[in-house]
Amino acid sequence: MTTATAPSAYPPPIAALLPQARDLADRLGHTPSRNALMKEFKIGAPKATAVLEALTDTDTEAPAEPEPPAARPLHLVPDLEPDTEPAEPPTPVEPLPTAAPVEPEPLPTGAGHPDTTTITITEPEHIPHVSGPRPAGKARKPRSWPVVLLALPAFVAIWSGWVGLGELTGFGVVHPLPGILDSFSLNTAITLPIGVETYAAYALAVWLTGTAPVAARRFARWSAIGSLVFGGLGQVAYHLLTAAGITHAPWWITTAVACLPVAVLGMGAALAHLIQANHE
Template sequence: MTAPTINGSAYPRPLDDLMPAARQVPVRDGELVPSRRRLMADLKIGNDKAAAIRDRLISEAEENAKTQAYRDLSAKDAEARALRTVADDTAPDSTVTPNPPDRGDRQTAEQSTQVRTVEEADDTNPAPQPTPVGHPGAPTPPAAGKPVRPVAAWPVVLLALPAFVAVWSGWVGLGGLTGFGVVHPLPGIWDSFQINTAITLPIGVETYGAYALYVWLSGRVPDRARRFAKWSAIASLLVGAAGQVAYHLLVAPPDGAPWWITTAVSVLPVAVLGMGAALAHLVREDH
């Protein structure tokens, strides 16, 4: 004959029917839920069912702990709001506003109220008062409504113009020494039209270097494009400096200045052009 279960029936009860009795099983000190053996002994059930009931009890205990923590947090938040309300009600009103504040002022006031903490409401130390205007130790207030004049960029462009002319003439001269010269790009169509291909050197090197420098310093492009602009601008300036050095060493008279002085002087226009282009861009930036 089959032994009766905890409810006096010979048929095993489902887990849902066993849960009320399982919640009444005593728990030892330091345990969150009863042990599996304790459930087996008190409820007269098998090992598998005791393990399933214990898992449910653990889930219920965790949910109860979360619910209690949420309730505690809500209670603390309500207490903090009550303290802020008391602090706002007891604070003296030093000014009277004849007209109601607009929407922006109400939003600013709400944000200021939200950022206050309970510690600020309980703090009894008075806040330091600002030094009155006109006091010897008071800072000088800025002039109201006086706009800040931006720095003009045209002097930088004017100063870099002679350097650009020197670089241009150096590249044209180097192009003439290396085979660049006058060509007729439209024969049979416009025979009188001619162009000196030496101008492609300063346009291709120095103009690109100035634009790549602008892209690098602008910060308005993706990181990959900015890195490419950075290194290509540096490479263009270095190539431009090397081209100027090569041209002046080729055309310098034998009894002229030493080569290292010629090199230093030849690099100066390129350096001034690069720094002028960078400075002209930076002074136009808003930030």
């Protein structure tokens, strides 16, 4: 039994406290904390910290030998009784019988005997895949002979109408080569159907094909419509004058018909220049 010593008036030095701290550590089995040192030796926090550092340095310099691990007690394990009934071997699975390949029967020929000719099927060559929709069947080009059949009677009517109107307006037979070939004569009335109707067909083709420049197609559209309307009015004027028994057309009809060749020449030249402007 130890007797507690009365605390002295002056705090003990660190050297005197260090052995007591080691004894405390031995009793506790581990390094005491700072609070434990303050409580045990009635010292302040700075001195307890200094004692703890000195104690830790001492333990580091001379580490205690680790205690050997305690031997684990052995215990007996009862032997397991072997299984008296041996496991049955798995039943072998018999493989399914493979069917023999069936050979195709030879086809009978016309004479009643089997055909023994061997047909060899070869794999097709690699065909490159072309992306995109497959083109439909080639469209059949429409035939143009119905247009010719329709144009023949119209040509006869238009030709006779323009020639007759030309004769009523002063167009007639002339000798274009006087003194050179006096026997050569020409009826100038044929210039009306050739000029007006030919230009109308030419302007329609430029307008409807869509390959000409925009300005050329616009000019061809309006000039073709004007030529067809003017041609229709000429046919109406001829038939009205003929039905009325008039042998000479009025002056305003004569003036309009006389200007037709000049107008056709100007419109044809202008349309040709507009078409060529896209290719320059």
